[in-house]
Amino acid sequence: MTVVPPPVVELRGVAKWYRRSRPILRDVHLAVRPGEVVAVLGGNGAGKSTLLRIAAGLSRPSTGRVTGGPRPIGYVPDRFAAHQHMSALGYLTHLGRIRGLGGSTAQRQAARLLERLALVGGGRSALRTLSKGNTQKVALAQALLVPPRLLLLDEPWAGLDTAAGRVLGDLIAGVAAAGGAVLFTEHRTELVAATATAVLEIADGRIHPGGHRWAR
Numbered sequence: 616m617t618v619v620p621p622p623v624v625e626l627r628g629v630a631k632w633y634r635r636s637r638p639i640l641r642d643v644h645l646a647v648r649p650g651e652v653v654a655v656l657g658g659n660g661a662g663k664s665t666l667l668r669i670a671a672g673l674s675r676p677s678t679g680r681v682t683g684g685p686r687p688i689g690y691v692p693d694r695f696a697a698h699q700h701m702s703a704l705g706y707l708t709h710l711g712r713i714r715g716l717g718g719s720t721a722q723r724q725a726a727r728l729l730e731r732l733a734l735v736g737g738g739r740s741a742l743r744t745l746s747k748g749n750t751q752k753v754a755l756a757q758a759l760l761v762p763p764r765l766l767l768l769d770e771p772w773a774g775l776d777t778a779a780g781r782v783l784g785d786l787i788a789g790v791a792a793a794g795g796a797v798l799f800t801e802h803r804t805e806l807v808a809a810t811a812t813a814v815l816e817i818a819d820g821r822i823h824p825g826g827h828r829w830a831r
């Protein structure tokens with residue numbers, strides 16, 4: 616008998632609207648379990664980022680419930696502002712310490728991720744000088760400093776070159792293999808097909824199962 620593990624995060628009957636807005640999400644039911652990599656598709660403005668923010672606990676549903684909310688959560692937002700004068704390595708080390716790592720572990724982990732993602736110019740580069748793709752590498756590294764039980768990625772391939780894109784695929788697979796759950800948004804179907812174990816689509820505020828499961 617196969618035992619289905621409990622969801623890492625679960626949304627039950629979630630709806631979201633902003634003042635005077637149409638409902639962005641309606642009656643969304645979604646469960647992401649350990650080892651799953653779930654892709655959320657949908658057109659511009661469909662509500663994908665809204666869904667991720669709710670799953671992250673950053674935005675409250677107007678109705679419905681979110682259960683789970685494990686720690687640590689890794690979250691890469693659709694826009695990562697990095698205007699600081701700090702270096703990439705200094706910034707990530709600082710964040711790692713805030714998240715409970717010792718100073719040298721935080722620095723080692725930050726350096727390892729930046730090297731793996733091949734941050735151009737290296738970790739000493741000031742954040743505000745980084746190109747879009749290199750800023751995205753820092754955004755990804757901050758989400759992975761502490762191995763997340765839930766990894767939420769909003770269009771994580773945006774701006775990445777091919778090599779870094781492949782590394783991202785490996786990092787996502789690594790989180791899932793370690794028993795983490797991953798929920799990501801993406802428009803490019805080839806990236807979804809190569810990465811996701813399940814696909815959902817948001818249309819009219821409702822979640823529609825993609826129906827297709829791609830074997831890894």
Ligand SMILES: Nc1ncnc2c1ncn2[C@@H]1O[C@H](COP(=O)(O)OP(=O)(O)OP(=O)(O)O)[C@@H](O)[C@H]1O
Nearest residue numbers: 633636639657658659660661662663664665666693
């Ligand atoms: N704070 C807010 N106040 C009012 N409306 C908002 C707010 N945040 C998002 N919206 C609206 O909610 C809708 C869904 O936005 P969301 O960013 O979730 O879409 P998305 O599917 O991620 O879009 P894209 O693919 O363009 O990134 C949009 O119409 C947007 O304008």
